[in-house]
Amino acid sequence: MAKPQRQALQLDLQRNTAARLVEQVADGLAQLIEGGELRSGERLPSVRQLAESHGIGASTVVEAYEQLVARGMLLARRGAGFFVAARAGQNGARAVFTPHEPVIDSAWLLSEMFADERVPIKAGCGWLPGKWLNDEGLHQAERRIIRSPGAQQVGYGHPFGYAPLRQLIAQFLGHWALDVAIDQVLTTHGATQALDLVIRTMTQPGDTVMIDDPGYCNLIAMLRLAGLNVIGVPRVPGGVDTDMLETLARAHQPKMFFTTSVLQNPTGTSYTPACAMRVLQSAERHGFWVVEDDIFRELGQATDPMLAALDGLQRVIYVGSYSKTIAPSLRVGYVACQRDLARQIVHTKMVLTLTNSEINERLVHNVLTEGHHRRHVQTLNATLLNAQSTLNAKLAEAGLTPFTAARGGMFTWATLEDSKLSAREIADRARQKGIWLAPGDFFHLAAPEKASFRFNVGYADAPELFEFFRSL
Structure with a gap:
């Protein structure tokens, strides 16, 4: 009762x-x-x-x-x-959900790390702290969406994506001397889906492709899932080893080369102009496509070369995203490429997922046009460069060797030169002390000889982290 x-x-x-x-x-x-x-x-x-x-x-x-x-x-x-x-x-x-004791492997990095809140120091994670993002600009954009007519918030969007956002993307690329029309741009559910759509549209099982090594761990998993023969091109402080790229291209005749030109994940390195030209010359000689994963472009420097602009989208397929400068939860990315290829990729997109969320795309468009985004990016760039410089110095004091000098961006790649422990063994010990690390072998095609790690500059400046490495 x-x-x-x-x-x-x-x-x-x-x-x-x-x-x-x-x-x-x-x-x-x-x-x-x-x-x-x-x-x-x-x-x-x-x-x-x-x-x-x-x-x-x-x-x-x-x-x-x-x-x-x-x-x-x-x-x-x-x-x-x-x-x-x-x-x-x-x-x-x-019933209370208690996650199982994690195993530090690539599957954990790709999935469980996003949901596991038990360990306080996420030194190896792949996103920025919320306080570093433009939350006020996002809130203003959300309020504008709420006040918009209901007809704009229901129904499917356009197969290519929200036209005003695609026009802004074309204008942004124009600032880098890449002349692109709106029908050469399509939006995607983040850059990860953009890469997947390119893979599904342009490759078949058994094809050979090249990637940065070390490189984006999700991309490695996607390429292997597609049944492709994956070959790594060594990453160097100025981009990629172009002599090795030429040797591998001549020997294997790859279909595509996936690379990041600016502030690469995980090394934080960017192409020099000379490296960019040699990569494009090799692509022309050997007939392979270059997929430029350029999600960190806004966080880079004005002098960083854009492969797509140098090539005019003849052999380059350009991938971008707003997850690093607006919010990762919006999942809005895009592809810019030749017109005929854009139509093929859109067909693949519609078969797999139909259209993207137009509400999310309208949010991104509102953030980009409300007047604060450019200043936010400038502030974020300065914050990242300062944090990276500080982190590199502290890692060096703790016995690690940073891969390159600070250039800004989210990541620092550093190696423990004389360790008798593997990177995974070190990561497991760190987990027991409340520290998430991202071991280097997650990002390599084969296990590296030395223990290397990717550090997120927004989360890694913790005394416990440096004390842990000193204790090794």
Whole structure:
């Protein structure tokens, strides 16, 4: 039997604040439930009673009650009203998810690390701290989306993506001397999907492709999943080893070369102009495509060469993203390429996933046009360069050797030169001390001789990390 209804329920509602009355009512009731003043099974005042006792509209109460139903704090019973839902410890404890003890391997880095919150120092993660992102610009864009007509928020988007955003992308590429039309640009669900669509459209199992080595661990997994023969081109501080690239291209006649020209993940290195020209010359000689994964372009320097601009999209397929400068959760990336190829990639996209979320693409467009994004990127670049310089110095003091001098960007790659332990063994020891590391063999095609690690400059400046390496 339900408990007697409480007769006098008073909420402190402020009408001269920015908080909506609906949220005030919902939050006030939630506090009473969490504090035990409203008990499990207790019936709440009717909509009319609560509205009259607080001088608010019935629709406000209905919306607040429905919010609490959605949160699992209230139960709605047809014809009877709203009741406080049972809480853990009263009608049996709720099941609590306890993740298993992690194994530090590539599968963990690709999936579980994103959800595992047990270890406080995420020195090897692949995203920026939330406080370094333009949260205010994103919030303003969200408010503009909410105020837009409902017709703009429902239905499928265009197969190529939201046209105003694609026009902005074309303008951005134009700043780097790449003349591209809007029908040469298509949006994707992040840069990872962009790479996958290129792979599915342009390769077949058994084809040979080349990649940076070390390189993007997700890309290595995607290429192997596609049944491709994957060959690594050594990464050097000025880009890639172009002599080795030429030798490998001559010997294996690859279909494609996947590379990052600016602030590469994991090494943080960028191409020199000379390296860029040699790569394009090799592609022309041996007839392979170059896929330029350029998601860190905005974080680089004005002098960093863009392969797509130097080539004019003749043999280069360009991939970009907004996950590093706006928000990774939006998952908005893009491809720029030849027109005919763009149509083929769009066909693959529609077969696999249909269109992308136009709401997300409108959010990105709003962030880019609300007037603060350029200044945010400038501030972020300075923050990253300072953090990288500081981290490199501290890693060197702790016994590691950074791969290159600080150039900015998210990542530093460093090696423990004389370690008798493998990078995975070191990472497992670090995990036991509350530190996530990203071992170098996650990013190599074959196990490297030395213990190397990728460090995220936004998370790695922790005294415990440097003390751990000194203790080895």
